[in-house]
Amino acid sequence: MSKNKTQTKIGAPTFWEQYRRKPLGMVGLAIVSLYVFVAIFAPYLTPYTPKEILLADRIAAPAWFRSILPKFADAPSSVRISLGSQEWTVSEAVGGGLAPAESDDSPLSVIQFEPFVRDEVVSEEEIDVLEVEEYPKEPEQGVVTLSYTLPYNYSAPKTFGLTFNYWIEAPSDSKTELEFVIETPEGKRYSLWGKSASGQLANQPARIDSRDLSLKQRLGMTIFDDPAPRIFSSRGDYSLLLIARTIPGEEPTRVYISDPEFYIPGTVHGLLGADHMGADLWTQLVYGTRISLSIGLSAAAISVAVGTAVGIISGYLGGVVDEFIMRIVDVLMAIPDLPILIILGALLGKSVWNIVLLISAFAWMGTARLVRSQTLSLRERVFVEAAKASGASDAYVMIIHILPNVLPLVFAGMVLRIPSAILTEAALSFLGLGDPRVATWGRMLHNARGFGAFTTLAWWWLVPPGLAITFLSLAFVFIGNTVNEILNPRYRERS
C-alpha cells in the first residue's frame, strides 16, 4: 500500500524503476526471496521434520564429508531395516517353519512348530517319566532360523540396536528358546540376545542396544569395550539371525515377532549432519527460516507501527503530551535492552509470541523520535493549516495528512529494523530463552554450545545457523539502505 502511494508521489521514474537499478538492493531482494521460498516450501526441501530424532548417531557429520575428508571416507550413514515377514529367509527349519504372511508387507512374522504327537497308548507311569524328560521317545527339538543378509561396506559404526516385540503361544508342556545372533562375513557368531520360556509368554518388547552393559557381559567384554566396532569390524555380508528352538508340546507352538527394526546410526548424515539427539540439522535450518523471518518481520512491523503512532501523536499534539511521551522514550532508551529482555523473557515464559512482543516493546523508541521530528515540521505546513481551517479533527489530520508523509521514512526504517529483531531473537534463543518447541537458528547454536559441538569439533553444526542469520540480516540492510537512498535521500546517514 505504501509503495503505491510513494509511486504516485515521486512521479516520473517509479519506485521500482529506481530500485532495480541498484545492484545491492537487488542482491538483497534476491536473498530475501530465497529465504521466503525456503520458509514456504520447507516441508518439500527436507524429508524429515524438526521433531524427528535418532535419525543418525549423535553429532553425525554431513554425508558429503565422505568425498572430501579422508577421515570420513567410508563412514556409515544410517542403516535402518524393518524386518517384516517378507524380509526374512528361512535358513534352517526342523519341525516347523515360517507361517505364510497375512499380507506382503506384514510387520508380523509367525514361526510355527508342529506339535509333538505321542504314542496312542501311554500309561500313567510313562507320562510321569516323560515329564522329567527321560522318556526314550523324547520329542525332537524343532529349530527355525530366520536370516537376513545385511551388506555392510563402511567403517565400523559406534553403536547399533535392534528392537522388536514378541510373544509365544504354546502349550504349557513345551519349552521355547529365542536367540538373536549376528554372523560376521568371516563366520564369527555373536549371540546378542536370548530368552527362554516354558509355555505361554505374553507380549513383551526386546531392546538390544550395543551400549548396554548386560550385552557387553553377555559377549564376555568389559564395560570399557565397545561391541559395535568389534562386531562390524570388517566389510561384507553380515547375517542377522533370529533363531527359535522349541521342545514341542501337544499343541502347536507359535512364536510371534512383530515390528523388528535393526538400526545402525550413521556417523554421517544428510546435508548438514545431525545434532546431539540425532535430529537432522538441515531440517532445523530450513524450518528455522520460518521462525526468523516471521519474528523479524512481525517484530519490526509492530515496533515501527507503535513508534509511528506515538511519534505522530507526540509531535502533532505537542505540549505536555509531547513532553511526557518523550521522557518515557528517554527512560526506555536508557534501559539496556538485552538484560531487560532476558529478565522479562524468563518471567513471561518462553514462547515465540512473547519474544515478538518483547522485542517490539523495546525497539519502537527510535522510530518514535524520528517520526516526531518529521511531524514537528509537517504540522507547520500549509496543507495542514488548510485542513484545520476547514474543520478537520486532530485525528483526521494525523491519519490523512501526516501519516502518508512520514510513511517513506517509516518504510525504510522498518526494513532496517528487521535485522536487529532477527539478531535479538537469535541472541535470546542462544541464551536459552527461546521457545523450546520450535527449531530456530539461535536454538541450534544454543544446542551446539551446550551439547558437545566443541568437544567433538563439530564446526558443521556451528557454522550454518550463523551464516543463515548473517546473510538474511545483510540482505535486509541492503534493501533498507537502497529504499532509504531512493525515498529519503536526506536521511541516508540516519539509522
Add this chain to the structure above:
Amino acid sequence: MFTPEAKAELRRQFGLDDPPLVQYVKYIGSLAKFDLGLSFSTRRPVINELKERLPNTMVLFLSSFVLTTMIGISVGVYTASKRGTFADSFVTGAGLFAYAVPSFWIQLLLLMLFGYYIPILPIHGTMSAPPPDGFFLQLLDRIHHLILPAGSNVVIAFGSWALYTRNTMLEALGQDYIVTARAKGLHEKTVLRHHALRSVLPPIVTLIFSALPGMVAGAVITETIFSWHGVGKYLLDAVMQQDYPAAQGAFYLIALAVVTCNLAADVVYGIVDPRIRVGEGGAK
C-alpha cells in the same frame, strides 16, 4: 511442604508481611543503600556476590573497550589515506559485517578455533584453578584468559568504528584547510594526524561514549560464552535459576552502569565539542 510457622517465618524474613506500598518504599530505600537482599540459591547477600564479580567484568569491559576503539580508529585513519585499495574495501566490508553478523556466533567460532582446534587459549574462566604461584605468573595467567573474550569483542566491533572513522576522515580530507596544509608542504602523516584527525575526533569520541551502554549489555553474552566470572553471567544464571533477588541486583548494577555511561556521553560531548557548552550553532 512447610509448616505454618515456617511459612510465617519465611514471610517475615523476606518482609512479605508488610503492605505492598511499604514493601516498595523499603525496597527503594535498600536499593539506594545497595542492600540488594539475599540470593535465593546461595543465601548470601547479593551485593557481596556482585562485589566479587564486578572487578572481572570491569577488566573485560575496559580492555575490550580500549582495544576496540584504538584499533578501530587507527584502522579507520589508515584506510582513509588509502582510499580505493584492498584495505579500504576490507574495512567497508567489516563495518557492514559488524552490523549484520550475530556477535555471539563470531565468539563461538573463535572459541572453537583457538580453544579446541588449535588449543592455545583457555576455554573458560578468568584464571586457572589452582592459580599459579607468584604475582607475575598470576597476572600472565589472567591475561591469557582475557585474550579470547576481549579479542573476540575487538573482532566484532572494530569494523564499525573503523568504517565510521574512515567516513568522517574522508569528509574532513575534502576540506579547504587540508588543501592548505598540503600546499604548505606538510608531510602527509602530519596532515592526517594533526589536521584531519583532530577535527573528526569530537564526533567519534561522542559516538564511542554513546555506544558504551550497548557494550555493557553485550557483556551478558560474552561472559556467558567464555564462562567469565562476571556480573553479566551472574544475571543470566540468576534468571535461569529463578533467583529473583540476584537477578534484580545484577540488573540494577547493569542499569546503573548504563545510566552512568549515558551521563558520561553527555559530559564528554560537552568537553570535546565546546560549541555545545557555549550553546551557539557553529557553521559545521
